[in-house]
Amino acid sequence: MTFYLKNIFNEAGNITLFTLRFFKALTEPAFQFREFVRQCFAVGYKTLPLISITGFIMGLVLTIQSRPTLLKFGAESWLPSMVSLSLIREIAPVITALICAGKIASGIGAELGSMKVTEQIDAMEVSAINPYKYLVVTRILATTLMVPLLVIYADFIGVYGGYIGYNIHGSMSLFRYFSEVLEHLEYLDFMPAFIKTFFFGFFIGLIGSYKGFNASNGTASVGIAANEAVVAASLSVFIIDMMAVQLTDLFF
């Protein structure tokens, strides 16, 4: 028991130091812009197909599943707004973040872990290149920026999926469907959900980088780093979501 507690506190201390090092490196000059753009492309653009499919299915399935219940209460006309609110406030941000935790955090963990094991990070260091600035800062910033954009994209695709789902049994034009959605959508439905996605992105990048950067030597540690990155990043998404919902509830 003491051993596990010691490990947890050790890990918490190390990740705190890692985070502080990130903010320190962020303020130091010579920002690696090209690498940042490359990472944005890898994180954002390459995740688009996955987000498109899942976003569409989320909207479609949610509409099909919700329809019978709303029909019982004679509230079928509420379907577009209900589905879009569920998507925008909760489902799209969390599912998108979980997909990113699975794809991006594991990718970063495995990539940096493999670079550590094959001494590529050491090679940067002996060449007087700051590997933290080049590898970690750019990745964390890329995920912090790209995850919110992916969530907005998932919102749109999800609502469109909802439109298709609605028209399986009903009939409504795309313009009218979106008008229904926007009519009931308020600033506070969107903003708190959007803000929390920056934190999702930050922690996905941070945890992936931390696990990869601290992979101990040996090829097995690459797999372990990737696996731990997914588990910890997914868990962090739920914890941040719970905190964000509580804070939103408290202040708005």
Next chain:
Amino acid sequence: METQPIINIKNLHKSFGENKILKGINLSTNKGESVVILGRSGSGKSVTIKCLVGLAKADKGSISIFGKEITSLNNNELNAIRVRIGFMFQNGALYDSMSVRQNLRFTLKHHTQDLAESDIESKIMEALDNVGLKESIDKMPSELSGGMNKRIALARAIIIKPEIILYDEPTSGLDTITAREISELILSLQEKYKTTSIIITHDMACAKMSGNRILILKDGLINAEGTYEELEKSKDEWVRSFFI
């Protein structure tokens, strides 16, 4: 040769947990000299050169490079020393997401930010020409053979024209012919650029070809020192066992 040593290690100690790797190593290298370090696996050879570039932090002792005590330097000061040192890793450690050109360019760009594009390109070509792999410029590290990988790693180490080059087992994992080619390459580059070298190796042919002086590590200490010929005739059976 200058009398002032370029690298001067005194009483170097390094442990990993309870495991004491280095127990007081003393080593001095003059300008242009090529020192080979031999020893069994786990005897601390690689740890010694990693301490020289700050990849491993010495527990005790002094390491002086170019007259500066590096154990007390901060990261920026250490980087100013690092840009004068080339390091060839055991497995090459080429950046596998970059092509050969980008690997060389990446290192060069960070050292010489004012360099014009045409100069960068000509330096890349010169480095590749030195290792005989100009045609591999656009290949990815995954497309290179073991020997080519080592050559490119060597090209990356020399592209910044370092005054010191540290080689961590440059011929390990290679066939005899390729290993000899790499050893010859190391020798020719030493002669061309007059670099000071420390070579960690198990390959006696490489040690004979490229080293002016050989040190043998045993139990965290330097057990024997001399030229290849001297050590080959050593009265110590353990020392002689390296030359069989």
